[in-house]
Amino acid sequence: MTRQQLVEQIRNKQTYLIVGLDTDITKIPKHLLTKTDPIFEFNKQIIDATKDYCVGYKINTAFYEALGIPGWEAMEKTAAYIPATHFRIADAKRGDIGNTSSQYAKAFFETLQFDAITVAPYMGADSVLPFLEYKDKWTIVLGLTSNTGARDFELQKAGDELLYEKVLRTAAQWGTADQLMFVVGATQASEFANIRSITPNNFYLVPGVGAQGGSLKEISEKAMNKEVGLLVNASRAVIYASGEEDFAVKAMLIAKEYQQEMAGYL
Numbered sequence: 001m002t003r004q005q006l007v008e009q010i011r012n013k014q015t016y017l018i019v020g021l022d023t024d025i026t027k028i029p030k031h032l033l034t035k036t037d038p039i040f041e042f043n044k045q046i047i048d049a050t051k052d053y054c055v056g057y058k059i060n061t062a063f064y065e066a067l068g069i070p071g072w073e074a075m076e077k078t079a080a081y082i083p084a085t086h087f088r089i090a091d092a093k094r095g096d097i098g099n100t101s102s103q104y105a106k107a108f109f110e111t112l113q114f115d116a117i118t119v120a121p122y123m124g125a126d127s128v129l130p131f132l133e134y135k136d137k138w139t140i141v142l143g144l145t146s147n148t149g150a151r152d153f154e155l156q157k158a159g160d161e162l163l164y165e166k167v168l169r170t171a172a173q174w175g176t177a178d179q180l181m182f183v184v185g186a187t188q189a190s191e192f193a194n195i196r197s198i199t200p201n202n203f204y205l206v207p208g209v210g211a212q213g214g215s216l217k218e219i220s221e222k223a224m225n226k227e228v229g230l231l232v233n234a235s236r237a238v239i240y241a242s243g244e245e246d247f248a249v250k251a252m253l254i255a256k257e258y259q260q261e262m263a264g265y266l
Contacts, residue, residue, distance in 0.1 A: 001087055001115045002136050003178045006203075007227050009055045009085065014263035016228055018089065018205070019050050019255060020235025021078060022060040025067065027240055029247050039064070039074035042247075044081055046239050049252035053259040056087025056115075058205075058233050079112050087231070088115045089205070093142065095120035095127045102130040109134045116140050118183060118205070121171050132175040138203075139180055141171045144195065146185025146208035164191075168198045177201035184223070186214020186232070192222035200225060207233045216258070220265040228266065234258060 010016050023039050032038040047057065064075035082088050094104040094117060101119075108114045109131075116138035119128055131139040144154055144164040154164040161169075168182060177199075184195055186208030195204075204223060208214035209232050216232060224230055234254075242250035 001138075003203075003227075006055070006087060009087070010228050011266075013052070013055060013259070014266055015053055015055060015259040016230050016232055016262055016266075017054040017255060017258045018056045018058050018087070018231045018233040019046065019054045019238050019251075020058045020060065020091070020207070020233045021046065021239065022058075022091075022235045023063055023074075023239065025063075027243070029243055029245060031245055037070070037074055037077070039067070039071065040077045040081075042239075043074070043078040045248040046251050047078075047081060047083075049248040050238065050255040051083060051086065053252070053255040054086070056089060056231065057082050058089040058091050058235070059114075060091040060235070076112060079114060088113070089140065090114040090117045093118045093120050095123055097123065098126045098130055101127050105131045105134060109137050116181070118142065121167055125170075125174055128171065128174055132179055137179065139175065140205050141167070141180065141182050143168050143171075143182035143184050143204075144188050144191055145183060146187040146214065150185070150188070165194075165198060168195065172199050172202065177203070181205055181231075183207065186216075186219055189215060189218045189222060192219060196223050196225065196229075201227075201229070203229050203231060205231050205233060207235075209234050209237075216261060217265070220262070224265065232258075232262075 021043050028042045035041040064071035090108045108117045118140045121141050158166045181203040184204045186206050209216050238251050238254045241254045
């Protein structure tokens with residue numbers, strides 16, 4: 001999916017919501033456990049219920065990899081089921097030496113047909129560039145994350161600036177704003193204006209709204225640019241809105257609430 005296509009989807013649907021399919025088999029409604037593939041059945045119903053109110057889905061691969069082959073198969077089927085009109089993100093946080101990153105890129109961009117993948121930049125340019133070689137695919141580099149451990153490294157001084165600032169300035173030179181996004185946690189709202197000044201044209205994938213307490217209003221006011229430039233992810237708040245047989249309907253209602261609020265900011 002190109003930048004133009006992504007922006008068009010946001011404008012047409014009046015939403016920049018990404019639904020996170022961080023599907024934990026211990027948390028899905030019990031009646032689904034009798035299905036041949038309960039994870040896929042859950043995801044399928046969530047996608048059907050929420051697709052009108054979001055522009056994409058983020059699959060946290062850890063929840064699938066933890067289940068071995070059945071989990072990987074559920075992830076493959078889920079990725080294939082997501083409509084082609086929607087942005088498909090593999091939240092895999094990969095990043096290794098060049099030839100290994102090349103294989104990760106092949107796995108998620110060719111075999112699984114994701115539009116984007118999250119990448120850890122700790123090992124530098126040669127670990128990220130293999131992902132950026134793919135046309136019309138997106139590399140989403142960890143910038144400033146929402147977890148408390150961000151203070152351990154990301155918010156520490158690195159010369160005259162904070163480490164996360166150095167990461168943003170350096171990584172922004174590896175690719176263009178048409179292929180490079182950054183993860184910026186919603187709980188770091190105080191830093192959004194500074195982050196936007198460093199990377200004025202890039203899209204941000206913003207986790208941490210909903211269950212983690214991030215403010216959608218504050219993020220939208222501080223970080224939106226002329227092409228919106230935001231993809232706000234909500235996972236648990238949407239997919240676990242109910243643990244009963246009405247889970248998909250409840251997920252739809254929460255996604256719709258997000259969409260209506262976002263439409264106001266757009």
